Amino acid sequence: MGPGPSDVHPRVLTAMSRPLVGHLDPEFVQIMDEIKEMAKLTFCTRNELTFVVSAPGSAGMETTMVNLLEPGDEAIICIHGVFGNRMADIAERCGARVIRVEAPWGQPIDPQMISKALATSKPKLVSIVHAETSTGVLQPLEEISGMVHAGGALFVVDAVTSYTGTELLVDEWGIDAIYSGTQKCLSAPPGLSPVSFSTRAVEVLNNRQHKVQSWFLDLSLVKDYWAGAKRTYHHTAPVSALYALHEAYRLVLEEGLENRWARHRQNHILLRDGLQTMGFEFLVDEPYRLPMLNAVKVPAGIDDVKVRTILLNDYNIEIGGGLGQFAGNVWRIGIMGESCTPTHVNTLLSALKEITNL
Ligand code: PLP
Numbered sequence: 566m567g568p569g570p571s572d573v574h575p576r577v578l579t580a581m582s583r584p585l586v587g588h589l590d591p592e593f594v595q596i597m598d599e600i601k602e603m604a605k606l607t608f609c610t611r612n613e614l615t616f617v618v619s620a621p622g623s624a625g626m627e628t629t630m631v632n633l634l635e636p637g638d639e640a641i642i643c644i645h646g647v648f649g650n651r652m653a654d655i656a657e658r659c660g661a662r663v664i665r666v667e668a669p670w671g672q673p674i675d676p677q678m679i680s681k682a683l684a685t686s687k688p689k690l691v692s693i694v695h696a697e698t699s700t701g702v703l704q705p706l707e708e709i710s711g712m713v714h715a716g717g718a719l720f721v722v723d724a725v726t727s728y729t730g731t732e733l734l735v736d737e738w739g740i741d742a743i744y745s746g747t748q749k750c751l752s753a754p755p756g757l758s759p760v761s762f763s764t765r766a767v768e769v770l771n772n773r774q775h776k777v778q779s780w781f782l783d784l785s786l787v788k789d790y791w792a793g794a795k796r797t798y799h800h801t802a803p804v805s806a807l808y809a810l811h812e813a814y815r816l817v818l819e820e821g822l823e824n825r826w827a828r829h830r831q832n833h834i835l836l837r838d839g840l841q842t843m844g845f846e847f848l849v850d851e852p853y854r855l856p857m858l859n860a861v862k863v864p865a866g867i868d869d870v871k872v873r874t875i876l877l878n879d880y881n882i883e884i885g886g887g888l889g890q891f892a893g894n895v896w897r898i899g900i901m902g903e904s905c906t907p908t909h910v911n912t913l914l915s916a917l918k919e920i921t922n923l
Pocket of ligand 1: 568569621622623624626648694696697698699723725726746755756
């Protein structure tokens with residue numbers, strides 16, 4: 566019950582233990598095709614260039630940046646926590662001039678700040694984190710998307726934590742490039758990153774002046790393995806992890822995407838009410854709170870590390886500590902995917918009550 570990985574369904578574990586086939590075996594290619602279709606359904610997109618990077622969420626982040634940015638480009642990067650900072654770092658490594666738009670940790674980015682930045686720059690892209698796992702903030706996206714397109718830029722979104730846990734409509738919201746991870750609300754093992762690129766983004770890729778600086782993440786090469794008419798070797802795909810993701814996607818679609826979003830919301834309310842009854846305060850204002858990652862202030866007189874150690878050793882429950890400026894004074898409680906049940910919530914609340922006497 567930390568910020569991920571979340572629990573994994575037994576069907577996903579069973580899928581991982583299936584015998585291996587080759588990464589170009591026709592049966593495996595069929596599984597890859599089904600994964601792409603399920604990725605499109607869950608991103609709510611028709612984007613043809615939708616597939617899974619063979620590495621964790623940070624590689625999805627890097628894939629969007631290294632493919633869309635070239636030396637000398639401008640990029641507006643929104644920063645309201647750890648992961649916005651990581652995007653800015655990667656964009657700079659691509660040789661881009663980064664314009665930072667920042668909000669205090671625990672608050673969303675104000676769209677007016679982006680509008681101001683757009684008025685004085687000509688960025689290739691504007692990038693933002695939908696669910697900031699370091700702070701528990703859910704960033705509204707639609708208004709910002711309109712501004713970004715009016716400014717002629719691409720809209721890039723980090724959906725590592727929000728994907729399949731709260732509403733996320735890639736086509737309707739005009740998102741041009743998006744990446745996620747598998748270890749959060751999807752409840753698959755870590756190590757893969759579903760990504761999707763709009764036709765506008767693909768045009769930008771096709772018109773690049775320089776080679777992409779990363780061979781492994783260069784979409785012009787990897788797409789022939791995932792999407793080419795004749796599949797050709799690019800790298801040896803992590804076959805077992807993709808079996809697991811295939812099964813995790815099937816579970817998501819059996820539940821129904823909207824039902825899954827609603828389940829995360831309902832269990833968030835159960836957790837919120839229980840924590841507030843014990844006197845916990847949330848870090849983030851109600852309208853911007855993530856359902857799947859609950860950031861609460863550690864109450865005065867409570868020893869952060871001691872309580873989390875007892876939870877782990879005596880109750881077998883992991884919750885996350887604060888990151889960066891929140892280290893020591895914030896807890897991050899994840900209710901993601903298979904870890905998002907009333908049993909998980911009630912067990913944690915009882916354990917916290919016993920340990921803290923709150
Ligand atoms: N972006 C966000 C919002 C995240 O929460 C994380 C990881 O927690 C990442 C990016 C990086 O993902 P990974 O750790 O899978 O590389």
